[in-house]
Amino acid sequence: MKLAFVSTLTMAVLITGCSIPTAPSAVTPLEGIFTQPVGRSSATRIPNGSDVTLGIVYSRNTQANRAYLQDYQANAGTGFGQSLLVQSIHDAYVATSKPDLAVDWVKASLQRQFGSVTVYPDMQSLQAAKPDVVAVVDSRSQLITSRSSDIEANVSVDFYDKNLSYIGTAKGYDAKALSPVWADFKRSEEIVADINEQQNVQVRALQKFDQSLNNLLTRPTDKVSMLDDNKVQKLY
Structure with missing residues (x-):
């Protein structure tokens, strides 16, 4: 038991001296996406189903x-993982930082609601393909660092009609503030x-x-969360 405690304390000293990547600063989800003012669609529902095509672009935040x-x-x-003396801790860091967890999940969710879902590298390519519905996927995460044990995840999808007029947004958010992960009283299991x-x-x-997506697709868009009017009219 004493050996386990000493090992954990040693790891705390080692990792605090290492460089753990920190989350990038967020920008507005639509920054760099549109070059013209975005208006509000007259549609009261988002078209969906097996005969509807959906085109996706990833926001700068997502990238x-x-x-x-x-x-x-x-x-x-x-990197900092080389300083971890307990394999289970090393493995936990690797397993809980999957780069494509959010985008793969969101794409799979959308594929269950639309006939075809295609990701495009930019809005120009998407517009050339002329899908029935357009979606901008925005995702952000904040993971544990040597200075902070606050965790946060935010994902949203803004939907637009074929004329690039805004219809509605589906979103999900969760966060948790932990006591310092590398506090010297914590055992490796903790x-x-x-x-x-x-994760x-x-x-x-x-x-x-x-x-949120299910609510958005099954209820009139005036009954679900919408973007602020000043965002809709902004020139991006």
Whole structure:
């Protein structure tokens, strides 16, 4: 028991001196997406079903978040992870920082609601394909660092009609504030449990997104959450 305590304390000293990637600063979800003012669609529901095509673009936040998680996971494997003396802690960091968890989940959820779902590299390519509905996917995560044990996950999808007029938004959010993961009184099992909360928070946010998506597709859009009017009219 004493040996386990000493090992955990030693790891705390080692990891606090290492560089753990931090979450990038967020921008507005639609930054860089549109070049013209966005209006509100007259549609009261989002078209969906087996005969409806959906085109997706990823926001700058989503792209930055994937790069952040790739860096985090890589560092967990070969960067700061080299200082972890307990394999289960090392494995927990790697397992809970999957770069494509959010985008894969969201795409799968949308595939259950639309006939075809295609991801495009930019809005120009999407417009050329002329899908029936357009979606902008925005995802952000904040994972544990040596300075903070606050975890956060945020995902949203803004839907537009074929004329790029806004219809509605589905979104999910979850967060959890933990006591410092590397507090010297924690056993390795407790540290692993805390690190695993990173994935739990991300999954809960995605589950809430699924609930929001279901509400959005089954109810009139004036009965569900909408973007602020000043955002709708803004030139992006």
